[in-house]
Amino acid sequence: MTAQSPHRPSSGIDPTVATAAGMYDYYLGGRDNFASDRRAAHKVIAEAPEVLLLARENRRFLQRAVRFLAREAGIQQFLDIGTGLPTQGNVHEIAQDETSGARVVYVDSDPRVLAHSRALKASEAGTTSVITADLRDPDSILDHPDTHALIDFEQPMAVLLVAVLHFVGDDSDPYDIVDRLCAAMAPGSYLVISHVTADSRPEHAHGLKDVYRATKNPVTHRTFSEVDRFFQGLEYVAPGLVFVPSWRPDGASDVAPEEVWVLGGVGRKQ
Ligand SMILES: C[S@@+](CC[C@H](N)C(=O)[O-])C[C@H]1O[C@@H](n2cnc3c(N)ncnc32)[C@H](O)[C@@H]1O
Incomplete structure (x- = not known):
């Protein structure tokens, strides 16, 4: 955060209200979180201790998916919506490791991400940018000059x-939002989604939802078939939609996939 915009409400940053970005940073062992994030995160951990595992496995899924896209699918440009606060193994680091010209636009509705974006700026100028925009208004992302x-x-x-x-939430018509993004992609493009579900551990999932209700980012769980619907019209990359530890694991793991109640998949536009 810059010295000029410490946590003034005018910056859109309110340190008294927990956000998904700050809580996720805490789960991953980061240091860019406020006391409000840590308090909310501890409540989630009390309700659903496996949330730390969920965060770690979700992040690993993201990294494996980006590596697959850059290495095997030849993708050079990434629009990462809901970036989160910078951490280890950010999208441009993984992608540029595989293909040096890879370009990444990072998008998050939480202004704290832009405020902490130094680590998201590639040393090679002009290959990454960071914008503050809301997924619920996809045109504000698609039409953004950056x-x-x-x-x-x-x-x-x-x-x-x-x-x-x-x-x-369902009131924002998430299927329309995803359709709008997919319509903007050229044939041969890919959509990557991960999403929490209450299917396998309903009590824990509902405990998590109760805590997030009091944050800036309330949670809506979706079932397997509701998440699958986001991929309508796309062709799944094997193994399809699965609990994230089962998506192309790159080594032995002692995690039981269904304990990680996050579904993940990658779809290709024909
Ligand atoms: C759990 S973090 C995920 C970070 C990263 N994508 C990952 O999986 O490691 C969710 C991020 O989505 C952002 N977010 C939540 N609602 C959003 C919206 N409507 N538009 C854009 N970003 C949003 C939050 O601010 C947060 O940074």
């Missing part, structure tokens, strides 16, 4: 909606 400066919509790209759609 998006157009880095993304060529005539070429295949990847849209990442990783652990963000569960923060979009």
Whole structure:
């Protein structure tokens, strides 16, 4: 955070209200969280102790998906919506490790992400940018000049909606939002989604939902078939929609996939 905009409400940053970005940073062991985030995170941990595992496995899924897209699918441009606060292994670091010209536009509705964005800026200037915008208004992202400066919509790209759609309630018509984003992608593009579900551990999932209700980012759980519906019209990359530890694991794991109640999948636009 800059010295000029410490936590003034005019910056849109209110340190007294927990946000999903701050709580997720805390789950991952980061240091960019406020006391309000930590208090809310502790309440979630009391209701659903496996949330720390969920955060770690979700992040690993994101990284494996980006590596697959850059290495095996030849994707060079990424629109990462719901970026979160910078941490280890950010999208541009993984993608540029595989393909040096990869470009990433990071988007988050929480102004704290932009305020902490130094780590999201690639040392190679002009290959990443960070914008504050809301997924519920997809045109504000698609029409943003910084998006157009880095993304060529005539070429295949990847849209990442990783652990963000569960923060979009049904009143905002999330299926329309995803359709709008997919319509903007060229054929050969990919959509990556991860999403919490109450299917496998309903009591814990509902405990988590109760705590998030008091934050800036209330949670909506969706069932397997409700998450699957986001991929309508796309072709799944194997293994399809699964609990995230089962999506192309890159090593032995002692995690039981269904204990990680986050579904993840990657779909290709024909
Ligand atoms: C759990 S974090 C996920 C971070 C990262 N995608 C990952 O999976 O590691 C969710 C992020 O989505 C952001 N978010 C929530 N609702 C959003 C919205 N409507 N538009 C854009 N970002 C949103 C939050 O601010 C937070 O940074």
